[in-house]
Amino acid sequence: MSDALLTIKDLHVRYGGRSLLGLKTKGFDAVKGANLTIRTGETLGLVGESGSGKSSIANTLLGLVPASDGRMEFDGTDLAALPSGYPPALRRKIQAVFQDPYSSLNPSMTVEQIITEPLKLHTDMSAAERRAKAAQLLELVKLPATHLPRYPSEFSGGQRQRIAIAAALALQPKLIVLDEPVSALDVSTQNQIINLLYERRDALGMSYLLIAHDLALVHHISDRIAVMYLGHIVEEGPADRVYHAPAHPYTKALLEAVPLLDPARQRARRAARRAAPAADLPRSAEAGCPYRHRCPVAMQRCHHEAPPALPVSGGGTAQCFLVDTPPVGDHSAQEAALT
Incomplete structure (x- = not known):
């Protein structure tokens, strides 16, 4: 892989703290010291349950939510240090595809208007050039140019998501943030969209930040995976x-949640999950491992000491005291774990 396109260092995102009247309220830490890297041409999959902080990272990267602390070095610019609203030259380098294709497209605009809007704002193309580009982009996402004069309400969910992808590709960005891009679609359409994204990334040489809760789906398209839990990146490494x-342990729990083909084993797994006691999950800053309340192998020290990001055999890191670290003296394994 080439040099890093995006480097996130010790990112904190906090919501609340003051009401509309200026009174102090209890704040909420959504992201707590996240560290991530995305290289040019690479897809980083960011997975975790709802409320883990994945979308907060995405919204902060897109400039929709301010960072409370930390750095986001993107293509030589620290995004966290910028005021609200990125300059146009930077905005065209980062685009997004969101979860719900039924609400992410303006229903009053035609497909041509949706796709050409970023071209109109950020380029000096003529109307004819923009129309030709829109037709080309539709072909890239495997839709005919005859769809240009139609409206979003005339399309299926999968077709609308293809239109959203075409609009995101219009400015040839360096990075596309994909925030749950297929979760609102049926399984067969999900596969089509994921394969389309994979093909376009390789053909155009861009990078993706793919946010999802389905670890199996993320593995299919990602080069690296980061696992997030209660605002912390608890594991990251090669997909x-x-x-x-x-x-x-949390990554293992996510994998165990992937449906099994054997109905008997699936029923047994559900029964065991229902029998497990519910955990009280604190959201405030506390000492100790963030996963200790649900971890089946938690030790006494886990309740008082937060594990650091330790190198893992096979590459990457994990915040767990029980990590199988590379052998001492195995420099190649240690270097792979830290890349």
Whole structure:
């Protein structure tokens, strides 16, 4: 892989703290010291349950939510230090595709208007050039140019998401943030969209930040995977290693939640999950491992000491005291774990 396109260092995102009247309220820490890297041409999959902080990272990266602390170095610029609203030259380098294709497209605009709007704002193309570009972009996402004069209400969910992808590709961005891009679609359409994204990334050489809760889906398209829990990046590393040899108990729990083909085993798993006691999950800053309340292998020290990001055999890191670290003296393994 080439040099890093995006480097996130010790990112904190906090909501609340003051009401509309200026009175102090209890704040909420959504992201707590996240560290991530995305290289040019790479897809980083960011996974975790709802409320883990994934979308907060995405919204902060897109300039929709301010960072409370930390840095986001993107293509030589610290995004966290910028005032609200990125300059046009930077905005065209980062685009997004959101979860719900039924609400992310303006229903009063035609497909042509939706796709050409960023071209109109950020380029000096003529109307004819923009129309030709829109037709080309539709072909890239495997839709005919005859759809240009139609409206979003005339399309299926999968077709609308293809239109959203075409609009995101219009400015040839360096990075596209994909925030749950297929969760609102049926399974067969999900596969089509994921394969389309994979093909376009390789053809155009861009990078993706793919946010999802389905670890199996993320593994299919990602080069690296980061796992998020209660605002913390608890594990990250090469996609194959994280998926096939997870190091953190939470990552293992996510994999165990993937549906099984054997109905009997699936029923047994559900029964065991229902029998497990519910955990009280604190959201405020506390000492100790953030996963200790649900972890089946938590030790006494986990309740008082937060584990650091330790190198994992096979590459990447995990915030767990029980991590299988590379052998001492195995410099190649240690270097792979830290890249």
